[in-house]
Amino acid sequence: MGYSFIYFLGLLGYPMHYIETIEDLKPFLENADYVGIKTVKGNNTLEGFVSGMLHYRPRLIRFFYRIRAIIVRLLGIKQEPLPDMPEWLPKDPPMLPCGNIWFFTVRRAIQDRFWVAQCPNDRHLTAFVGVVAEPLWGELKTFHIVTAVRFKHWTGRLYFALIYPFNLILVDRMAKNGAWK
Numbered sequence: 001m002g003y004s005f006i007y008f009l010g011l012l013g014y015p016m017h018y019i020e021t022i023e024d025l026k027p028f029l030e031n032a033d034y035v036g037i038k039t040v041k042g043n044n045t046l047e048g049f050v051s052g053m054l055h056y057r058p059r060l061i062r063f064f065y066r067i068r069a070i071i072v073r074l075l076g077i078k079q080e081p082l083p084d085m086p087e088w089l090p091k092d093p094p095m096l097p098c099g100n101i102w103f104f105t106v107r108r109a110i111q112d113r114f115w116v117a118q119c120p121n122d123r124h125l126t127a128f129v130g131v132v133a134e135p136l137w138g139e140l141k142t143f144h145i146v147t148a149v150r151f152k153h154w155t156g157r158l159y160f161a162l163i164y165p166f167n168l169i170l171v172d173r174m175a176k177n178g179a180w181k
Contacts, residue, residue: 018134019144024108028116028128032148034160038171042179043139050093050115050131052178053145054102060173064166071162075155077124104129116146125149125156131178145175 016037019025029035044052093099095115099106104117107128116130127149134142147167151157 034149036147038145040175046133049178053174056174056177124153
């Protein structure tokens, strides 16, 4: 797969090698301008990991969304106001396509294997976030949080460049929150 961004956290193709073996994920990764992977180990189930990851809501997230709102306005990107997060976060994440959680729409999921959702389809970019659960031994798993982005417009590249540092911090904290039961 020809990604224009080289993913971090891998030696000799790992963890991308495991992710590329899952045929159902290829449509989300193909033609991506950016693919990022955060890997964490834990003993949670896939559903528990996704739930814990998306329920991570400290002040830091509210702060990042305030900064994001300013960036979006400056770039002229239309943004609908987000409702309160508790309204969008069911206890158990949806595992069927078209299910919604937070501002994500589930596109594909297989219990105990992977979960992929799409951010709202904007004119500037298309973004997917996924979690792949790689079994290790016993209940221990490696969770790969995959972010894939396709830019549609120059504002998408600029927007992503501006939010990228915040995204790194946020994904790291969300991953740690979801890893353990």
